[in-house]
Amino acid sequence: MELVAPEATYPLRQRVLRPHQRVTEVRVPGEDGRDAAHIAAVDANGDVVGTAVLVREMCPLLPERNLAWRLRGMATDERWRGRGVGGLLLRRVVQHVAAHGGGLLWCHARLPAQAFYGRAGFVPVGEPWEEPQIGPHVAMLREVAPAEPVEAPIDVPGPAE
Secondary structure (H helix, E strand, C coil), X not given: CEECCHHHHHHHHHHHHCCCCXXXXXXXXXXXXXXXXXXXXXXXXXXXXXXXXXXXCCCCCCCCCCCEEEEXXXXXXXXXXXXXHHHXXXXXXXXXXXXXXXXEEEEEEEHHHHHHHHHCCCEEXXXXXXXXXXXXXXXXXXXXXXXXXXXXCCCCCCCCC
């Protein structure tokens, strides 16, 4: 898993999530923001086979929560499904949020992926709805604790000569 430029994720996101759009149309609001992160699983050939996008965005279901992260653009190449790529991506997403102070992590999950997100600690909130040209979705949330600070190693001086 690695952080990549947004453009590296567009072809996979278009193919898997939004085949009705052109590659240049899959960009979402906030993904060019200072706090945005594009996480990718890359195969041995350097091809992006899984992706997740994190943006800072208030959750409309909990507007009082000012420290919120939205997960978007979560996709795994069809040939790589069932191999744990999605789970590893989601774990890396949670690690990223934790390393940046933790807080509320939310998404609009496609209904067929609801159990996947549920296994990662997300809970559905509200009723499902139909997203035009994409399909049924449900809002899902989870809390992420801030990561424990890692102390810098202490240089121990060698013996006096």
